[in-house]
Amino acid sequence: MCSLALAAAGAHSVAATSSPRPATVPLTRGGTVHDVTEHRVDLPLAATHVAFSWRGDARDVRYRVAAGPWRRAPADHALASGPRRFSGVVSVGRIASLEWRGPRRTSVRDLEVHYMNTLDGPRREVRGVSESARADGLPRVVTRAEWGADESIKRSRGGCRRRFFPLRQIFVHHTAGSNRDPHPEATMRAIYYFHTVTRGWCDVGYNFVIGPGGRIFEGRWARRFDPGETHDSEDPSGRVARGAHVAEFNSGSVGIGLMGNFSTTDVPRAMRRALVSAVAWEAARHGLDPRARRVYINPETGLRKRLPVVAGHRDAGQTSCPGGNLYARLGRIRRAAARAVAERPRTRARLSIEPGKVAVGAVATVSGELRTRRGAPVPGRTLRLYRKGGRGWRVLDEVTTSPGGRFSTSFAPRRSLRIAADFEGGDAMWGSSSGAVRLRVRPRVSLATVGGRVDADGVAHFPAGTRRVTLQGSIAPSKPRVTVRVSRLHDNGGLSMVRRARVGVGSDGSYRARVVLPAAARRSRFRARTWFRGDRRHAVARSRIVAFVVGGG
Numbered sequence: 001m002c003s004l005a006l007a008a009a010g011a012h013s014v015a016a017t018s019s020p021r022p023a024t025v026p027l028t029r030g031g032t033v034h035d036v037t038e039h040r041v042d043l044p045l046a047a048t049h050v051a052f053s054w055r056g057d058a059r060d061v062r063y064r065v066a067a068g069p070w071r072r073a074p075a076d077h078a079l080a081s082g083p084r085r086f087s088g089v090v091s092v093g094r095i096a097s098l099e100w101r102g103p104r105r106t107s108v109r110d111l112e113v114h115y116m117n118t119l120d121g122p123r124r125e126v127r128g129v130s131e132s133a134r135a136d137g138l139p140r141v142v143t144r145a146e147w148g149a150d151e152s153i154k155r156s157r158g159g160c161r162r163r164f165f166p167l168r169q170i171f172v173h174h175t176a177g178s179n180r181d182p183h184p185e186a187t188m189r190a191i192y193y194f195h196t197v198t199r200g201w202c203d204v205g206y207n208f209v210i211g212p213g214g215r216i217f218e219g220r221w222a223r224r225f226d227p228g229e230t231h232d233s234e235d236p237s238g239r240v241a242r243g244a245h246v247a248e249f250n251s252g253s254v255g256i257g258l259m260g261n262f263s264t265t266d267v268p269r270a271m272r273r274a275l276v277s278a279v280a281w282e283a284a285r286h287g288l289d290p291r292a293r294r295v296y297i298n299p300e301t302g303l304r305k306r307l308p309v310v311a312g313h314r315d316a317g318q319t320s321c322p323g324g325n326l327y328a329r330l331g332r333i334r335r336a337a338a339r340a341v342a343e344r345p346r347t348r349a350r351l352s353i354e355p356g357k358v359a360v361g362a363v364a365t366v367s368g369e370l371r372t373r374r375g376a377p378v379p380g381r382t383l384r385l386y387r388k389g390g391r392g393w394r395v396l397d398e399v400t401t402s403p404g405g406r407f408s409t410s411f412a413p414r415r416s417l418r419i420a421a422d423f424e425g426g427d428a429m430w431g432s433s434s435g436a437v438r439l440r441v442r443p444r445v446s447l448a449t450v451g452g453r454v455d456a457d458g459v460a461h462f463p464a465g466t467r468r469v470t471l472q473g474s475i476a477p478s479k480p481r482v483t484v485r486v487s488r489l490h491d492n493g494g495l496s497m498v499r500r501a502r503v504g505v506g507s508d509g510s511y512r513a514r515v516v517l518p519a520a521a522r523r524s525r526f527r528a529r530t531w532f533r534g535d536r537r538h539a540v541a542r543s544r545i546v547a548f549v550v551g552g553g
Helices: 184-198 269-286 324-328 330-343
Strands: 016-022 025-031 039-055 060-064 071-074 084-086 090-101 109-117 123-129 169-174 208-210 216-218 253-258 293-297 304-308 310-312 347-354 357-359 364-372 382-388 393-400 406-411 417-423 437-442 444-450 460-462 468-476 481-489 495-504 510-516 524-532 546-550
Touching (some): 364 382, 444 524
Parallel strands (some): 357 437, 460 546
Antiparallel strands (some): 039 090, 060 090, 417 437, 481 495, 481 524
């Protein structure tokens, strides 16, 4: 049984979706037992998954369904909670009863059967993002929203506050559950509930879980990901979320669990290929050699241990995880991952916007380049550009690189945006994502005087003694208020504020301000300008300067 460490508890997908998922229906049956005779448990609901916990020195319990063969549900000491031992979560179809017994010459006391139905419960809407886009060479990641994680039961505050560290270590596990699981999404929901609610942990312990068909499932929650981002269990700076998969070794490591018990069977080819791809992806992005050994240093405790960069759980703890058959294949998995890293060039996508600030409706050009890490241009490749204005990311355009690795697109934005570029990569090279660049969009603001004689230079002249001047203008898109400022220009070139007023704007974007001027015995010169302070949609904007004169002929 592969354990999830108690000590570490808490430790760009394109379209938003909303789809029904069955709620998990859990129950527990228990009793005090001191012998190894067979015991029958009748279940009041059709259970799709079961797990066991008990006291005593037994390393496993045996169970069977419908008079079928006896199967072993192993435990691991690292899963113990005080004197209790816990098995993994086993998929059992839909059963109404089961039998269990303890192994001979060992004691099993206070055994509890934890059973759940994750297929037939009330349907609930799960809102999230679609399957995480394939990027950086990683096979598609089935997001938590897709496999139906009920985010209300996880905890991420207090002792469960998420922490992130640079990735220095990869651990491989097995879940010690059922092999050839027909419903891996349902099993993810069962594991999630068992760990988070039944066990009282913060969340799923693994960062990723690989299903029997080779699909990679998002495990422990890291953060809210934007469309275009791969659900990589990392913060925006690339530090990995601390999981709960190897006691005392969770900080700065990533845990990849494979569904099944590989003490009893070999690892299916699809799972092996997915594991190689995931290991190579992590190693390439974080500068790790999958074949190397190094001293792991826990960044929180200072604990040190020399380990393979790609280690089995048993390398860092007294456990059989990830099962003998999977553990025996780790050497070949390391070599295959190293070949994948060496054979695929690493790429770097860069992005810029010119100009970085434009008026509403003006054209901005987004351009960039795709090169290998050695600087060679990457021609003929497609990148997807995303824009974010407000809450969600949306596809802006798809572009293809030129022979020199360049790309560009032009558009007329209506509001301020962030733009990012993603290159998904593939079998020939690793993908990459640019950093997000900001495009600031300002409203168009106009200002003019009302009345007066306008000379050839556009300066309005008002008669001597004029004490009130009306200013008017517009702002598009319309905003609730603008600020009108009027200053007096002195003979020495200095300016002094005459009036600053917040002025309401009409629904059509027009505004009007009546300014009271100071009394003056001779010719006075003034300057006026309208300002918009900026908001979440638009940047600071200002009108042209309007000059006017009072007196002086």
